[in-house]
Amino acid sequence: MQENRKEKGFTTVEAIIVIFFVLPIFLFICDMFVWGIRTVTVAQTSSAIARQAGIQGGFLASAPAGYPGGDEGYISISELHDFVSKRMAWCEDDEWELKIGSSTMSKSVAHKTPEYDYTEDISVVLKTTYKWPLMSACTGQDIETTINSVRVTISEWKYNYDDWLGE
Amino acid sequence: MSHEKLKNNESGWFTVASLPFVFILIIIAVGAFKLSWNLHIASEIQGTMDVAGVSALRMGVDEVQFREEKLVVNETVTRNAFKDLIKESKLKELIAASDFTIKTEVVEGTGGLVKVGGGLDFESERQQYYLISIIYATIPQVDLFDKGSQSVYEYFDIFKGKKFSIVYQGADEDGKEEIVIRSVSRLVLR
Numbered sequence: 001m002q003e004n005r006k007e008k009g010f011t012t013v014e015a016i017i018v019i020f021f022v023l024p025i026f027l028f029i030c031d032m033f034v035w036g037i038r039t040v041t042v043a044q045t046s047s048a049i050a051r052q053a054g055i056q057g058g059f060l061a062s063a064p065a066g067y068p069g070g071d072e073g074y075i076s077i078s079e080l081h082d083f084v085s086k087r088m089a090w091c092e093d094d095e096w097e098l099k100i101g102s103s104t105m106s107k108s109v110a111h112k113t114p115e116y117d118y119t120e121d122i123s124v125v126l127k128t129t130y131k132w133p134l135m136s137a138c139t140g141q142d143i144e145t146t147i148n149s150v151r152v153t154i155s156e157w158k159y160n161y162d163d164w165l166g167e
Numbered sequence: 168m169s170h171e172k173l174k175n176n177e178s179g180w181f182t183v184a185s186l187p188f189v190f191i192l193i194i195i196a197v198g199a200f201k202l203s204w205n206l207h208i209a210s211e212i213q214g215t216m217d218v219a220g221v222s223a224l225r226m227g228v229d230e231v232q233f234r235e236e237k238l239v240v241n242e243t244v245t246r247n248a249f250k251d252l253i254k255e256s257k258l259k260e261l262i263a264a265s266d267f268t269i270k271t272e273v274v275e276g277t278g279g280l281v282k283v284g285g286g287l288d289f290e291s292e293r294q295q296y297y298l299i300s301i302i303y304a305t306i307p308q309v310d311l312f313d314k315g316s317q318s319v320y321e322y323f324d325i326f327k328g329k330k331f332s333i334v335y336q337g338a339d340e341d342g343k344e345e346i347v348i349r350s351v352s353r354l355v356l357r
Contacts, residue, residue: 021189025196032196036203040210047214054222119226121255151215152256154222154248 027134035130035145038090042149045087046126049080050151053100053122057157058113064159081110088128096128116155124151201309205344208262212302212348215256220298220352223249227273227296228354238294238356242273249300259304265343266305273298274326276353294356297326301349305337308344322349 052075053059056067063074075083084105088096098105101122103113116122125148132143227245228238249271259267276295316339324331337345 017186017189022192025189025192028196029199032199032203036206039203039207043207043210043214047218050218051221054218054225121252123255148261149211149214150256150258150261151218152222152252153218154226154252156222156225 024135024138027138031132031134035132035147038128038130039147041087041090042126042128042147045084046124046149046151049084049098049100049126050122050124050153052080053113053116053124054153054156057118057120057155057159058116058122059100060112060115064115064157067157077105077110077112081105084126096126099123099125099127115159116157117160118155118158120155122153122155124153125149197309208306209346209348211261212258212304212346213350215253215258216300216302216348216350217352219249219252219256220300220350221354222252224273224296224298224352224354236356238296238354240273240275240296240354245273245298246271249298253302258302262304262306264304264306266303268303270301270303271298272300280325296354298352298354299326299349300352301347304346304348305343306346308342 056074057064059075059077059080061078062076063069063071067074084096084098085107095107100113101116103111105111127149128147130145130147132145136143223245224240226248227240227242229241232239250269253269274297276293276297280297281292281295317334317336319332319334321330321332323329333347333349335345335347337343
């Protein structure tokens with residue numbers, strides 16, 4: 001009887017250590033890995049969008065006149081919205097925001113971008129939040145981090161060939 | 168030693184042993200955080216450089232020559248455009264770098280290089296230009312994980328056809344980490 005009681009005490013101390021130290025650390029590491037994967041996804045997605053924005057000179061509703069390949073070779077604003085939505089599907093209820101120059105795109109809104117003429121700067125900012133679900137549940141507080149990715153490129157598409165600077 | 172005493176010893180030993188275990192776990196957690204953060208920084212720098220590199224090369228194209236279907240890239244314009252694009256992306260602020268140096272070099276494809284990966288066919292020669300960019304940055308690091316003051320990495324340089332090494336030298340455990348990222352972009356006349 002005496003021995004049994006002693007063993008019980010030992011288990012309680014162990015349980016306290018596990019609950020207060022080991023478990024939160026383990027949850028933190030798990031959340032950390034998900035956060036790591038998300039940042040890489042955001043970085044790659046913004047790179048891909050920036051490169052395409054540079055080639056096309058922004059994203060319009062349909063291909064501009066004379067674009068090689070026509071509409072099939074062109075990524076329109078709705079196609080871009082589909083692409084980003086798929087890549088950011090892991091966001092679940094978290095909101096994401098894509099800014100191409102002055103136009104904003106989010107889960108529910110997609111406005112076409114202005115026409116960026118040849119050699120004009122285009123900045124692409126992809127922003128999302130990560131809510132650390134496991135750590136938030138563990139501590140009972142809402143922890144939130146913003147994942148932000150900025151790419152700057154230039155337009156390679158000339159909309160109007162009658163209008164050249166310096167000639 | 169009685170049976171009673173043995174049990175006492177056992178429980179005491181186990182609880183003390185679990186404390187170092189907790190500390191080790193904390194160290195692993197901080198290490199995992201830094202690893203993920205560094206991965207994030209590396210992918211951000213690399214992505215920005217790749218996108219800016221192609222754009223900078225495109226900016227440097229001589230329009231007059233281009234209309235005659237000749238590809239001539241102005242090195243000064245390209246290098247300045249690259250630096251402007253990197254500056255505009257606010258990369259330095261993002262990674263909280265205290266020291267941030269950009270080195271760029273424009274190389275015209277000659278000899279064997281003009282056949283490298285034309286995209287459509289490898290047989291015919293294409294005029295092409297390469298932009299080699301290297302960013303040296305110093306970012307904050309946890310003192311504990313700031314190990315290794317010097318390292319040498321060997322890479323193969325396709326432009327010179329021989330190996331070259333990148334030497335990294337810094338101080339360890341000073342809370343600063345030195346990183347070097349290299350990116351090569353190419354512009355091909357098709």
